[in-house]
Amino acid sequence: MRKTTVLLSFTLLVGLGLGWGYARDAANAGTAAGLAPVRAMAAPPQAAKQPQWKSREEYDAFSAMAAERDPQKKISLAEAFLAKYANSDFKANAYMLMAQTYQQLGQADKAVDAGRKALEADPDNLDALSYLSFAFPFIFKADDPDATTKLSRAESDARHGLEVLAKLQKRPNVPEDQFNQAVKAGRAVFNSAIGFVALQRKDYAGALAALKLAAEDNPSDVYTFYRMGLAYLYSTPPDYSPALWYMARAVSLAKASQNPAGPEIEKFLKRAYINYHGNEEGLPDLINQAASSVNPPEGFKVEAMKIPEKTGNPNIDNFNDLATPLKLGGDRAQKLWDGIKGQDIGLGGYVDGIVPGTEPGTFLVHVDILDQSKAAEGVYDIELKDSTQPNVKNLSKGEIVRFHGKIDSYTVTPSFVLTVVGTIIDPDPLPEAVKEKPKPKPKPTPRRKATSRATSVKKPAR
Numbered sequence: 001m002r003k004t005t006v007l008l009s010f011t012l013l014v015g016l017g018l019g020w021g022y023a024r025d026a027a028n029a030g031t032a033a034g035l036a037p038v039r040a041m042a043a044p045p046q047a048a049k050q051p052q053w054k055s056r057e058e059y060d061a062f063s064a065m066a067a068e069r070d071p072q073k074k075i076s077l078a079e080a081f082l083a084k085y086a087n088s089d090f091k092a093n094a095y096m097l098m099a100q101t102y103q104q105l106g107q108a109d110k111a112v113d114a115g116r117k118a119l120e121a122d123p124d125n126l127d128a129l130s131y132l133s134f135a136f137p138f139i140f141k142a143d144d145p146d147a148t149t150k151l152s153r154a155e156s157d158a159r160h161g162l163e164v165l166a167k168l169q170k171r172p173n174v175p176e177d178q179f180n181q182a183v184k185a186g187r188a189v190f191n192s193a194i195g196f197v198a199l200q201r202k203d204y205a206g207a208l209a210a211l212k213l214a215a216e217d218n219p220s221d222v223y224t225f226y227r228m229g230l231a232y233l234y235s236t237p238p239d240y241s242p243a244l245w246y247m248a249r250a251v252s253l254a255k256a257s258q259n260p261a262g263p264e265i266e267k268f269l270k271r272a273y274i275n276y277h278g279n280e281e282g283l284p285d286l287i288n289q290a291a292s293s294v295n296p297p298e299g300f301k302v303e304a305m306k307i308p309e310k311t312g313n314p315n316i317d318n319f320n321d322l323a324t325p326l327k328l329g330g331d332r333a334q335k336l337w338d339g340i341k342g343q344d345i346g347l348g349g350y351v352d353g354i355v356p357g358t359e360p361g362t363f364l365v366h367v368d369i370l371d372q373s374k375a376a377e378g379v380y381d382i383e384l385k386d387s388t389q390p391n392v393k394n395l396s397k398g399e400i401v402r403f404h405g406k407i408d409s410y411t412v413t414p415s416f417v418l419t420v421v422g423t424i425i426d427p428d429p430l431p432e433a434v435k436e437k438p439k440p441k442p443k444p445t446p447r448r449k450a451t452s453r454a455t456s457v458k459k460p461a462r
Contacts, residue, residue: 051089058085065094071101092122100133108139119157129161130186133193137223142200151197158193161186188218192227199227207231219294220260226250233272233413240276240304244286245267245296252291271379271414274372274409275327278305304328315348319369319381319418326418340407345420350403351395352380363392365424367401383419391430402426 053059061084065077078098082091091236097116100109105198112135118128136154144150165186170179194196195211200202213226218224229247232239247269254262264286273283286302308320322345349367352374357364373379384403386392395401405422424430
């Protein structure tokens with residue numbers, strides 16, 4: 001079954017509007033502040049050479065850099081330290097201070113570059129490994145020409161982080177439970193990164209295996225549960241019930257922690273839920289239920305939409321006859337798709353929006369056919385690829401149109417959209433210019449009520 005590709009992740013949501021700002025906010029709150037706690041609890045390996053200061057001047061320079069609060073001055077001091085003490089045993093630490101400072105300034109590329117240099121200086125540096133693993137999903141771009149290499153490197157970093165963690169031994173005076181909790185926090189970061197990489201590669205089974213491990217170690221991470229939902233949703237066929245559960249848990253966690261990603265995740269969840277269930281009924285209860293349980297209860301199931309009854313409107317009924325089996329998936333959907341792909345179709349609806357196509361001078365006209373699509377912002381039923389009518393850009397939102405073309409592709413997640421290559425045939429001709437909304441008429445000035453008492457007027461003096 002061919003489906004229109006949808007970008008995955010929170011680059012998937014850079015499709016969904018998220019990016020480095022969210023990573024920075026979470027990191028500043030301590031989520032990705034490194035693994036200093038577990039390092040402090042761990043005994044140094046007996047065979048490892050312990051870092052040493054080579055002079056009092058080196059120690060003082062590092063201390064001044066670490067104590068500086070002005071970000072720009074801190075970076076300058078770090079650069080000076082690295083230039084003067086290029087062979088310092090604390091080189092990786094200096095780079096990590098730079099990474100943290102660039103992160104606070106919102107300079108993602110420089111922060112990650114500093115983290116990468118820290119790892120070059122010390123390949124087993126847990127702070128660098130955890131920082132790079134946490135940040136990667138927020139800065140990765142699926143259309144990066146070097147995306148394949150960056151995914152491989154991210155997976156390698158995360159897996160090496162797990163190896164380093166597994167070798168740690170706690171100090172004798174550290175309580176066992178505290179040490180284990182610190183190790184779990186680190187494992188969650190690394191497994192979540194591995195799951196993200198698998199998600200980008202469309203290895204949904206591999207993504208779920210890693211993300212479930214991350215969720216066991218950290219049952220409160222918004223992004224882990226969101227990505228688990230995506231892995232179920234984009235599997236073939238989609239497994240809707242667990243997908244909706246884990247996305248609902250991500251929403252509930254985001255609300256509880258006031259995570260700024262929450263509204264976008266909830267918007268995505270709503271589209272996926274309505275697409276499968278047919279309406280919003282039960283969604284608030286699902287979000288509340290997922291707030292109190294990591295996994296769905298045994299036998300949990302979101303009911304699929306009922307087959308729509310005939311409305312008597314041929315336009316709506318013809319669309320439902322095509323869309324409903326494709327939404328539900330399975331052999332019936334495959335057989336239907338094999339029969340209709342490339343076939344002519346002609347329907348009508350309301351303009352939802354118009355966006356530029358991938359080629360210059362082309363446009364995509366989004367059309368609402370069903371009432372629920374017309375009522376929901378950003379949800380539409382048809383994507384019309386029109387390459388021959390430049391004036392389609394002048395159509396207004398809500399305008400009634402008819403179109404004709406050939407069925408090209410479809411997607412079922414997060415909501416069903418049928419893509420048609422064709423043209424608008426009504427209105428004909430298309431408008432020559434964008435219709436301006438009529439300006440509101442000015443409110444009439446209220447008349448003053450006449451008084452019952454006559455006004456006296458003085459005569460001018462002679």
